[in-house]
Amino acid sequence: MYGKFGENNRPIIGADAMFLNITATPANAFPLKVGDSAYIVSNDFDTNLLAELENGGSRTDYTANMVFDIGLDFDFKDIVPGLKYDTYLMMRTFNTHSLITDNQPGLYTLENLQDIAGQDSLALKIYKNEVLDLDIGRTNQNNQRDFTYAGNISYIKQMTQSTLTLNLNHLLYYAPNRTATQPDNRNLTFNLNGSFALQNKYILFANLNSSSSSKFIGTNRTNFFPTMGFAWVASNEDFLKDNKSIDFLKFRTSFGQIGTEYTASTFLYLDTWAGGRNNGTTFLGTANIAQNKFGYSLSTTANEAVDWIVYNQMFAGFELNMFKNSISALTILIFKLKIKLQKLANYMQML
Structure with missing residues (x-):
């Protein structure tokens, strides 16, 4: 606290x-x-x-400002070896x-x-x-209130020449809004990711993200974003295992979909009206003269097709650690590339 x-x-x-x-x-x-x-x-x-x-x-x-945070860690090794659940609950007031x-x-x-x-x-x-x-x-x-509830279920299975890792994590975020023209912020996210490592050299991993947002309506409220990738730890191969200069060399690549929300905080999927007394929106008789009466007019037209912004992303690179036995370890990150492949995504969708 x-x-x-x-x-x-x-x-x-x-x-x-x-x-x-x-x-x-x-x-x-x-x-x-x-x-x-x-x-x-x-x-x-x-x-x-x-x-x-x-x-x-x-x-x-x-x-x-007040922050209340409580967390619990559960280890189910007596029931299922390698199964754990970590969770926390947080409330913040400002x-x-x-x-x-x-x-x-x-x-x-x-x-x-x-x-x-x-x-x-x-x-x-x-x-x-x-x-x-x-x-x-x-x-x-x-005046602001934030509520967060998150957790992660993890499972690790060690086998003779391989390791299986599974994680299911969740995040619920809720922030009430005092403004009537803006919705409460509610986000619910689930991530299911897993990896399979063979001989600590070849790693295959995948992730499936499910995200829900109060900024959308109907079937657009929840969307799924998959990612797959592969990694190769070359330094564990026999031809590099005893190398005196290269301590660690890893190549990796991944491709997946990323989704983001709109920055607008209003009800874009609902018609909104403005007006009131003496606002000049009511017309009586045949003359086009605004009357000082109660009247309302449409200020925002609803668009139920408002949806997530989705783009494809590819990541490729490698990590290199050298000269571990020198006076100071020299870690060189040679290449990290993150690009958006919109053209490739369109081509893949056509296929």
Whole structure:
């Protein structure tokens, strides 16, 4: 369990506005302050940064974060040797809000006047009257809740010259949304992957992903994305096993489908309407004149065909570790290639 609570007090003027005033106002444009409370401006530069920092108002930011996490590991070796299940449940809360008081500090200009003796003298002239904000406003409110439940069922079978590994992992993510025009974020993912290693040299692996998202509807909500690959550990072959320079050499390649969601968070698969009172959407009589009545209009047209973005991806490369017995191990990653083969995917689909 983890918690963090914060309170930050600062002037209401932000860093951007502060540095803008610094860069936009010449240093010799006018005195900043006369006496204890007379802030000076000129007709050309009517902002006094010191007045904003001292009397422009204050802002207090409050944050409260809490994380609850619990995990359990199960080993079923007494029932099925090599069978395990690891799982965890997490809940995260995030709350933030700010209280502000936005004052307008009093500002003055310096005027050249003549006294009764005809001598030049400086006088203060009111440029802006001071206005105090007696109410405390609330802004920048945010409230978020996240729930996560995940786990992995693993099975490892050791045989004489081979090893079989199977994994079934799942992830449920749920984040309620306070905005009525946006759906709650719900994602459910299952991954079934396995590998078969023969003599610790030749490895065949495959993965089947099932992903569900609340951003889609009907049969489009869940989609499947397969991947297959092969690896060859050349350094375990007899002709490289006793090599003094090459410690590890592995070639690998894979091909599969990748699916991503749209970034939009609205109900793209539902019609949405906008309107209300006095919005000019209702027309009465034969004249094309909007009436100040209750009315609603279609703002977003539903598209039930909205689906996952799916593309094919191929990965190929090899890993090389050398000079393990030297003073410092030198690991060289020679080549890692990840490309999108859209043309190849279209060709394969045609086949």
